[in-house]
Amino acid sequence: MTDAPHSHEPILTIDGLHKSFGPVNAVDHVSLEIRKNEFFALLGPSGCGKTTLLRMLAGFETPTGGRILLEGNDISALPPEKRPLNLMFQSYALFPHMTVAKNLAYGLEMDRLPKAEISRRVEEIMAVTDLGQFAGRKPDQLSGGQKQRVALARALVKRPKVLLLDEPLGALDKKLRERMQLELKRLQHEVGITFIIVTHDQEEALVMADRMAILKDGKLLQCGSPEDVYETPADRFVANFIGVMNFIEGVVGSDGIFNAEGLKLATGTEIRGAATLAVRPENITVTGGSFGIGGKIVDMAYHGLDRVLHVKIAASATPLQVRVPANAAVPHTVGDTIHIAIDPDRTRLFKN
Template structure:
């Protein structure tokens, strides 16, 4: 199903902390029932933006519109949005069932309705068998599911998640990424997640936005941003990217030591060629290519990453190849790299 209907509009949202502008005129349309990721390095403004949506931080300027109505002036408790923190913030003296029921009790829902909702959300999040346990009796992944269930049981129109998987180890984190995505589809709620983990965003998000220094640099589907980054920062931030510094001549060709590539850049001058490790080919000695020497081989299970020293770059280029194809290569070996112009991006220096 294609998700097109806007549920939340972020309109030129800005936040100043004294002389520091933490969020700078961000504009985004979040669609109903989508999984949207806010991504960027530490200090880029993503958590501040999330807290403005939740109502815990007051914007300096701009507006937050939910289903056509401004909620910018509403206090957190009156917004149909829930914020799940990285720390989970579970009540240690309460059982899982009591933790889930607490917010509904504060809303003064009938006891029968509370019991029905708690039972329903425990079934969806696979927590039924842990209903009588307290948080200290649960694993990290189970506590994470309780925190998520507690947010979902109130049936918010939008669920805000601030680094929700940051406290988990790598293996559990990867499992919970898929669990979050599954739950989001099952409950049909819009998720907005803040993360600094690019792989996490690529795995889970329907769309994502990249922020830097409070500014929105690019937003779109993960594949679109990965394949067509708007600038050098985005290209470097999302995934692994090789950069080769060089010069574009008046003939439209990019040149670096040992390398010449036809180029679509509009202007002559200094430029950087960018290419993903998986887009570089290994070619035979009789073919045109960039000559280099393997200085390291990193094993990644199904594939390997060759680190290749070349005259074109001050740092070794990374070349991702399948384990089957790379089995015969050794550190110290001289190889040739094929860099096809249609696989490259060019950024002005």
């Protein structure tokens, strides 16, 4: 297995896919192209349709409408066992009575591969996933992270064209989860298989994904790289869902200037009338002087490398979150009056 380059060529095309359960549209005419050898994330809050979409790709749910094309071939009507896609469940679903090696070999045995080929593939995937030392152990003798790797290896050993992962890290604690995020990304890069992961964890998607799709109420809101989605969210929901965002209500005049109480910003927008200004905490700076927008620190949170100041200004009903280095030369305390500046080039405006 060698590193595989990313490709802009689609391997999986989701064309107007729709799934309704009675009057509820769980997936509402979603269209997406997922590329060869990319790590793609389906992201959204609980009930947004991401797991239903994944189950339709795997063949466990029948679409109400639309098509699923794998390398140009319509697989919408194929049963799960006939699709060259593997689904890895959050529960891992390992056979408790089998060793790690037997768990990995089981699917290949069901495919009636020659014993020598099975042995070679199992040894190869155990080396890639660093499971060789656990080959003779059973699942109840493994840690959560080791079980996760076995489940992943069992899915990869069959060499699917696409690997589907449904909240694969949900059962792990925070530290192990963060380590396994990087491990998953490394393995995906090494084996050169397209990964599609479902998660509600925005940080997880930002860390791992080459591209991501944001879903809400079954509808696709935005698709793009983590940087695109974070820096240029398509609407207020996406802006609020991905990362931390401050929102300021105001009005854009005929001159294109955003106005709120004590705040004026030349945004260059084509929006006119009532609007919401969105700005990330890292795009607000403390001026260190008496110029800028005056405000009062009402709360603070220490995050190690930085502090988040909660600053109440006249223009905003809720305090703004402002990110500053923890070792800032001028320390700040709750109750201080400070002045801040907003970079207009790093804001987004949404029409109300």
